[in-house]
Amino acid sequence: MGEELKRIVGIAIPLIIICIISGAALTASYDLTKGRIEAVEQQRINESLSIIFPGASFTETDDYYSATVSGEEIGYAFIAEGKGYSGTIKTMVGMYKNGTISGVNIISQSETPGLGTRIAEPDFTNQFSGKRIEDVRLRGDGGVIDAITGATISSHAITDIVRERAEVVMNETR
Amino acid sequence: MKLDELTKGVFKQNPIFYLMLGLCPVLAVSTRVDNALGMGLCVFFVLVGSNVIISIFKHRIPSQVRIPCFIVVIASFVTIVDLLMHGYAPELHERLGIYLPLIVVNCIILGRAEAFASRKSVFHSFLDGVGMSIGFMLGIVGIAICREALSTGKIAIFDCTIVPTFTQSPSVMMTLPPGAFLTIGIIMALINYKNIRKEGR
């Protein structure tokens, strides 16, 4: 029994040591990169905010950012997330107080390159600006947004994501 | 002799076309040349790193638990690459998505650890890792060049155009899954064709 135990311990200890070293190395690299990762993400959000409400300043609340220009609140910016064709689409949406979209900027997406990825291009996202929430649907569904040829699913997903989230924020702020 | 350890991975035992290893990321990520380059670099780092570490500790690892030990070492390297990419190349990190953590189950890496690094010296393992990852990179970038050129009609790496638009009617299918299978199938057939002709002579 003693021999057997010794054998098992002899096998197990190197594995345990490797696991401990690996855990330590990972924690160290996590701590090193953590600040950087958060900064990059914050920077990305700030960029999006300044695209959809140029020149405004923002105060963060629980659920959305309130955009003010010279002391007066003009609208809200919020992040909308949902499932696209392949993976999650995350987008920043700006909305004026009267329920018109001021702008849409895609933060991250992993759609098919060359097809679905075109939802992130200004040609597509600019269509949202100045549209009322209820009109943010594809033309085939009674809305005013033109789908991207060959990427109907991605186009459909992004309009749904934007509209549904905008409706929620509209009700909250009313 | 030493040069041989380096070059065998590039040509004679190219991991993609001859050993048929690590196909999943090759097909999934080769939609664009810059994605392929990014994936190639990640594999380079993980393969060279784990090859070196494993060959350093090869005598201290009991053979009964060698596979779990290799896996922990490889997974640690993959996590480090993942964290670094997230911090310093967020866009690429986003595009590689799930295929970045999946390097851990890439058969090339565990295969090299088991077949090579656990037996040979540190320096040889290093050379083997470098050669194999260059071979991998050549394969994945080669496929990506074919697919990007045929699916978009041009080649651009990080928004910098390498080959200007040469056709106005590219085939979108090449960026989708069928295009991936077709490209690699045809490339392998071409390699076979070349080998058959060589033998015939």
Next chain:
Amino acid sequence: MENLLVIAVGAIFVNNFVLSRFLGLCPFFGVSRKTSGAIGMGLAVIIVMTCASAITWPIYTYLLSTFNIEFMEIVTFILVIATFVQLVEMVIRKYQPDLYGVLGIYLPLITTNCAVMGVALLNVEEGYSFIGSVVDGFSAGIGFTLALLLMSGIRERLEFANVPKSFQDLPIAFVSAALLALAFMAFSGMRL
């Protein structure tokens, strides 16, 4: 509560693991020469993927998220999966020698099958519940088996076809896979 049917149909057809996500390609080309081998491999993958989803979900939810160490995900998942596969192999060998005869040679291959690791990572990414994850794992396994069976059927017939010499075996298998993937693309039009 997510719709389980949507998850199942999505994993089997729309985002078929092999033909649309490119996961598990090594066994897909490695053991698709004969239909009998494909069935054994498929069964083993279904079992392991379902159980791996069931095991990794509580580990991620109750261990990694609770202690804010999500970055240990890769190391933990691969170790758990590798250990689990070994365990299954030992149990089956001891209590079900007949089944072991069918599955035995395929089980070790599964540890480095990216489909298993992939389903665990995807469950986390999609934020599925426990039931959702298990259904996703099971359906993804079914989808894998379906693709494997179709492929082995095609390859068995290809043996009798007059394939150009340089296309023999693997190249023609890839071209067939391309056509199969093209057929599966039809499902991507489904709006779930």
